[in-house]
Amino acid sequence: MQMTKFCNHLYDETTDGYIQILKLNDDYNGDKTIKIYNTKNDGLKDVVEELHEKEDVFLSPNTMYLPKRRVENIRQFRALFQDIDCESIGFEKAETVYMVWMLHYEGKIPKPTMVTDSGRGVHLYFRIKNAPYGALNTWQELQDYIYYQLKHLGSDRKATDGARVLRLPGTINSKCDADCKVLYIDNETEYSMYELREEYLNYKPKVHQLQMQQSKKLDNKVISNRFFNSYSLHMERANDLEMLCKLRKYDMTGYRNMAVHCYAYWKGIYVRDSYELENTVIEFNNAFTEPLKETEIRAVLRCIPKAVDKFIAYEQGIRSGERKRVSKGMRDKDGYWYKNETLIDRLGITIVEQRYMKTIIGIDEKYDRNNKRRREERRNENGLTKREEDKMKTIESIKKLYQQGYKQVEIVKTLGLSKGRVSQIIKELKAK
Incomplete structure (x- = not known):
């Protein structure tokens, strides 16, 4: 019943893609081995029945279009979620759930549609109308917002990426020999991410920054410019960097350290699992004609979690109405807010290469694109573009x-x- 209620809440006839389930086992040497199940929704019941009352079973709330669990493979976002390890900071589970509900009544977070006991804490789920991978930046913004509001209760930043797996109710947490179970469920509520964004992120979409500056009115709303906000900008800059490497046939000698550093940070905004991020960055590095040593890669990766924490604090501070500016110290130490001119200089990006980029472009390329757009927007005989x-x-x-x-x-x-x-x-x- 626990498993059925849980699965029916997250998945239905609209579910598309693979649901991944992990089962941890101890081998003869006492080490952990992982058995992976990848199933479509119509085969989910058989898998969970097989794993009923087994130890250490985890499931991915979101689905993948390939049977490989990575953020870039997400097919559908099915829920927002939070992993709260409340007991580690001295809160009881009932006390934690009460404080979560108080935050909802105060208008700071949406009401969870499901709460589960994970053994040493609680998991919160906020069921959403399923959305494709293209909604990644909106999903991540909302996920980070809820995390930031629950951080003082023990919410885990490492469990905030879209490919995360969480403990499956109806199984056992071997670390504390406790049953995982559903504590609360509301099958009537299903959120729209875009409605949540407007309600909780202080969001004002598609307002050009220049218009805001000219209005002379104080406005704490988040400015989303014509093309990107901070989250989507990081994602597109990672894509631009991949394009740069392809244009150079992965001959990045002389620019490898800067490329790996930027790529790890930009990817780290969305890939919060340290193991997955390390593998992603190592794959990127290994494609170079002359890769860096893995010890150098790990040295770069050590600074990424703190930088991502600073990014979340800054972004969520703005969304909470705080007036903040990106300080020199943040750019140099805790968050990396490189200007295009800096990236072009430190990566040696030519004018020709900029033509293939979406975000890392200089003034000349920007003007060329604006002029091209204006030419394309000539009006027809009815005066319409x-x-x-x-x-x-x-x-x-x-x-x-x-x-x-x-x-x-x-x-x-x-x-x-x-x-x-x-x-x-x-x-x-x-x-x-």
Whole structure:
């Protein structure tokens, strides 16, 4: 019953991708070995029944599109979650759950949809409408926000990445010989990440920073510029660095230390599991024509957790309404906020190479792109840019299908648009 309730809460007929389950075992030498199960939702019941009342079983709340558990392989985000090791800091489980609910009543966090006893602490789950890998930066922002609010209760930063596994109820935690079980469950509530973002992250999307500066009004809202916020910027910069290596056919001699340092930090914003991050960075380094030694890689990795902690504190401080600036000390020691000019100089990025980048570009390339965009946005005979013309066509298509009696879900599938976009336009049509 514990396993069934747990699995039915997280997974349903909309579940796509692989669910990974880990079973830790002791070998004859007393070392831990891992047995890995990768199953689709229709095979989940058989696997969990096999593992009922076994020791040290873990499950991934989010699914993977490949049977390999990595952040970059995420197929669906099914829940936000937190691993709270409350007993290690002197809180009892009941006391911790009470304080979690108080934080919810104070409007600081959403109400958990499920709470489980992990043996030495509690796990909180916030079930969400499933979202694809493209929602990674929003998922991570929300995950970090909740972690930051629960940090004083023993929330574990290492358990905040999308590929994390948590203990499965109906099994046993061998470290304390305790049963893992479901304490609370609410099957009626399912959150939208974008609604949570607006409610808890003090988020104001798609407002250009220049407009904010010109408004002359004090505003604590998080500024999301035309293309990126801090989370998505780090992800795209890691992608830019991978592109740079490909352009150079991985001949990064003279730039290896800076490349590995930046890559480890940018990836570390999303990959919180130290073992997975180490493997990811080692793979990146090993692709070089002249790789660094693994001892050098591990030396770089030692500073990453503290830098990520500082990044979270800074970002969540802003989202809490604090007025902060990135100080010189943060750039030099605790967080790495390199300007494009610095990255271009220290990685030796040429004008030609910048043309293949999304974020690491100089002033000249930026102006070239802006001029190109302006040329592409020439207006048609009706005075509309191509973007405005496409928008009008989309509205007309939705209007036509809606008047023909199509449901919103059918319109989404027919036109290949997002559910939110279709819903917004239909609301506007009804209001007229």
